[in-house]
Amino acid sequence: GAGVSQSPRYKVAKRGQDVALRCDPISGHVSLFWYQQALGQGPEFLTYFQNEAQLDKSGLPSDRFFAERPEGSVSTLKIQRTQQEDSAVYLCASSLAYIPTGGNTGELFFGEGSRLTVL
């Protein structure tokens, strides 16, 4: 597809269930980000990949959150033993640029997000 694709668009989970959210970035995009957007708030950084390497996971709220991008393209955000406070929209974004090398301010292209509701 032409844009960043995320699935599922909507997920309802019972507290304690594990969930997996998928992100298909734009083909060839090197950088991939996950952001968490709580209701009525702005997105907050979770983690950053450059190809298959996870360079920053400082935004992951707890060790129940895990992200991977094993082949440097598709990424999965996994949340174990979901809690109600995990309810949010999870946004994935990709960029052609190796942003941290400087000199390149490659823009981010965002997906439509996966809305997770934990009951």
Place this chain on the structure above:
Amino acid sequence: AQKVTQAQTEISVVEKEDVTLDCVYETRDTTYYLFWYKQPPSGELVFLIRRNSFDEQNEISGRYSWNFQKSTSSFNFTITASQVVDSAVYFCALRGRGPSNSGGSNYKLTFGKGTLLTVNP
């Protein structure tokens, strides 16, 4: 630490009115980038503009214009002759260029809480 404040939670206007969305930011980085994104009901964030901290020229793109004032750490966004299709949540965001020990990073975006703009016919 970096911070972006959008004091206006919601704005409602009538079509064809001009509207200004405010954004105030804080950063210790000497070089940084400011952004505006639009989030329609479908959910994706749509990039509108990026402004470098060393370029204080204001910018106009069609009905959109941006006023960057470094002295007041503000980056306001004006929509002229608003249309119903402009209804969305608008986010201001900041990305630094400094090393990670300056409190920012050169790849993370720090977003404000957003302003919900409703344009009524």
